[in-house]
Amino acid sequence: MHDYYSEGDYWWPNPDDPEGPYIRRDGKSNPDNFLAHRRAMRRLSQMVPALVAAFKVTGEQQYVDEASRHLRAWFIDEETKMNPNLQYSQAIEGRNEGRSIGIIDTIHLVEVAQAIKVLGELGALQEETAAGLQEWFSAYLEWLTTSDFGLEEKTHGNNHSTAWALQASAFARLVGDEKVLEECRRLYKETLLPDQMTRDGSFPDELDRTKPYGYSLFNLDVMTSLVHIISGPGHDLWTYETRGGRTIGNALAFMYPYIKDKSSWPYGEDVMYFEQWPVRHPALLFGGLALDKPEYIELWKTLNPDPATPEVVRNYPIRQPLLWID
Numbered sequence: 169m170h171d172y173y174s175e176g177d178y179w180w181p182n183p184d185d186p187e188g189p190y191i192r193r194d195g196k197s198n199p200d201n202f203l204a205h206r207r208a209m210r211r212l213s214q215m216v217p218a219l220v221a222a223f224k225v226t227g228e229q230q231y232v233d234e235a236s237r238h239l240r241a242w243f244i245d246e247e248t249k250m251n252p253n254l255q256y257s258q259a260i261e262g263r264n265e266g267r268s269i270g271i272i273d274t275i276h277l278v279e280v281a282q283a284i285k286v287l288g289e290l291g292a293l294q295e296e297t298a299a300g301l302q303e304w305f306s307a308y309l310e311w312l313t314t315s316d317f318g319l320e321e322k323t324h325g326n327n328h329s330t331a332w333a334l335q336a337s338a339f340a341r342l343v344g345d346e347k348v349l350e351e352c353r354r355l356y357k358e359t360l361l362p363d364q365m366t367r368d369g370s371f372p373d374e375l376d377r378t379k380p381y382g383y384s385l386f387n388l389d390v391m392t393s394l395v396h397i398i399s400g401p402g403h404d405l406w407t408y409e410t411r412g413g414r415t416i417g418n419a420l421a422f423m424y425p426y427i428k429d430k431s432s433w434p435y436g437e438d439v440m441y442f443e444q445w446p447v448r449h450p451a452l453l454f455g456g457l458a459l460d461k462p463e464y465i466e467l468w469k470t471l472n473p474d475p476a477t478p479e480v481v482r483n484y485p486i487r488q489p490l491l492w493i494d
Contacts (some may be wrong), residue, residue: 170251171268172209174273175201176258178380181222189262194440195378196463197479206273212238213276217488220283224290224490232292239284244300252308253472255317255475269319272313272331274486275390281305282491285342302343309339313348322355328385330360334394341397353398360391362410369422379438381426382445386483388423392416393486406458420455420464427452428467441479444460450486457493471492 177197179190208438216235223231241248257270284301285295293301312318312337321332327423333352340348358363364371364387373385409415425444426433448471456464475481486492 170249171256172205172250172254173202173256173295174206174258174270175203176202176267177268179260181261185214190260192212197440206482207478208278209273210478213244213280213485214372214487215483217283219229220286221296221488221490223487224286232303233285234281235287236293238300238477240297243296243304249304250327252304253311253315253478257314266317268317269324271317271321271335272328273345274308275331275335276307277336278346278393279486279488279491280472282490283337305359306343309343309345311378312336312339313351313415317439319423326364326371327383328393328407329355329389330364330387330390333360334390334397337394337397349398352394353403356391356394356398356405357410360394361408361414361416362412364391365414367413369418369420371419373433377443379440380435381430381433381442382438382483383458385445385449385451387425388419388451389449389486391419392454396454396492399458406455414453417459419452420459420461423451424467427471441477444475444477445483447471447475447480448487449484450489450492453489453493 176190176192178192178194179201180193180196180198182188182191215419216238217233219238219247220233222228223235234261243249247492254266254271254274256266257273257475258267259265259270260267284293284305288298312332313322318332321328322336323329324332336348337352340346340352364373365370371384371387374380377383393407427449430446448468452468452471456468462490473487475484
């Protein structure tokens with residue numbers, strides 16, 4: 169009853185074998201798959217950060233109380249809390265009861281973890297609540313970094329490995345695990361940046377998908393958010409350059425003109441939801457500030473901060489700049 173469960177997006181009944189295993193249709197989400205837990209987690213990821221941002225602006229205790237109510241229900245209360253693993257995520261009918269790539273579902277806990285961190289810094293969490301949240305995220309981070317599924321996802325490639333690193337770094341920063349943070353820095357410098365990006369700043373693994381625009385934007389957001397977390401004194405990943413000349417700045421420079429003018433995108437339209445992008449991508453804010461690119465920030469200000477399309481929300485996990493930028 170406490171296990172998180174979801175089914176893979178792009179898996180459908182086989183018209184030639186209706187009772188047999190599902191088949192894959194890349195980029196086309198099956199609305200009949202089980203989505204209730206995923207929707208609930210996304211709602212959590214929208215509500216708690218918004219409440220904490222409201223508290224940061226107003227100082228009103230009601231926002232902390234409501235955020236804490238949701239956090240206790242998900243991570244502390246014995247009757248309702250989620251088990252700290254994703255053993256049953258993105259299952260496929262007739263094929264398996266869970267997959268490593270389902271770990272991407274908890275990318276929506278990244279901003280929740282950041283909201284908890286901000287509440288702690290503001291001294292707003294009750295001691296018992298803070299301890300319970302530390303216990304849950306420590307347990308989940310342990311599973312993420314040691315389980316077979318977690319280790320598979322770490323080395324999967326494309327946006328999945330990037331999303332693993334973003335999650336691991338966010339949860340590690342929350343619980344103070346410097347060893348995992350250092351591993352995320354190593355992974356970024358030695359694997360993610362050199363293996364996923366070409367010298368022009370594009371992500372070939374994302375361009376090869378049936379949603380090249382949406383996936384390129386998603387991976388850019390995730391990678392820049394990762395760099396934002398793992399950078400700091402002695403660790404300036406914003407200016408880090410591989411021996412092949414790859415930098416995170418290249419990726420931002422590549423996508424910026426296509427965010428500004430989507431009609432100039434030369435790689436073909438996504439099979440679904442092309443019209444719903446772009447939105448207010450955190451990559452523009454984080455990159456604009458770190459690399460002194462005011463044009464990125466000005467563009468960011470013009471974009472939609474509150475998309476309502478579920479598929480866009482699914483790929484837009486960081487929405488509250490007040491939690492990330494002072």
